[in-house]
Amino acid sequence: MENLIWILLSAMVVNNFTLALFLGLCPFMGVSARVETALRMGAANIFVLTITSLCAWFLNTFVLPYAPYLRLISFIVVIASLVQIVEIVIKKVSPTLFRQLGIFLPLITTNCAILGLAIFQTNRGYGLIEGLFFAVGAGLGLTLALVLMASIRENTELASVPELAKGMALVLIIAGSLSLAFMGFAGLLSSS
């Protein structure tokens, strides 16, 4: 159990997907202008990551031992189609939830964080339960980074930023400082 909590914490803060591994940068830059959208994006991410972890475990256990060279292709195809199916089901079952997550689901599928999770999970040899904890941790980490970024960006709108730095340059430099702050969590792992 302790091991599982470490996997979760490590994926969430120490090896934060966005700020330490640079995965999922597109949504991080794109939809981090408002806290509310950032939260929804984070929720959709946790959801897709969990599904991905299940898919990756299934493929790794039952399919890929027979055809290792199909790893990348099968990951992408299976994850993309499953997310599409889940999207249709959600639309039917809970239209409210669909409106909350809807736009983001198909976008997320081709996000590096998703494929990155599948590959890391494979490389580290996580089983089903460990993989699920890893996925939830990664999702929470992404949400945390997105919400932090969005709150900072909402505040910079009122600040007087030099004309030159407006736009992406400012976002990147804020991200750099956030990443610097998250490096402080590295001590958590070595002290354990």
Next chain:
Amino acid sequence: MRQTTPQADFLRGIWRENPVLIQMLGLCPALAVTNTVANSIAMGVATFFVLTGSSLLVSTFKRWVPHEVRISTYILIIATFVTIADMLLEAVVPTVHKALGAFVALIVVNCMILSRQEAFASKQPIGRSLLDAAGTGFGFIIALLMMGAVREILGNGTFLGFSLFGPNFEPWVIMILPPGGFLTLGLWLLVLSWVERRRAESARVADWPAGVAQRRVA
């Protein structure tokens, strides 16, 4: 459709519409593996290979790909080339392959590659698509080198592994760690927009009548 010359197809991606510095596409690899110049080159070349290969195939088969499933088809083609690149790197330069880690596989989800297929290769003849892909690929390599050079020189005091400053240099370690990636790209964007503004201003001065411009300079 807007007509362009073949040279323009090639040159556009290199600088004016540079994928990383101007369009902000393909940021994951541009930030993640540029901590040394050698890694940047390996990543750039692998991406170049995947991009030109996929553009060639997409452009060749564009007539037979149904519109509804085009994105999935492109992704399958890209994934095939990435698998080839992954295996090639592992066989030829195992150390670099190890340093790049999962990021070779992640070339599949580099939005830059997909965007070239959707925006260009799926509509244009084969030769033009190849030129466009090569230009964008070179632009990507240039951007990665700009990142990698700054980060390796400041963070490690070396360039391609050769020591630049002698033993007394205190490396600025943060530059080769994750925060350095964000900061370096942010600073490059600042420099570029400063240069762009300088150019716009001098262009405005050039438009003035000759006497006014001289008086202004004096």
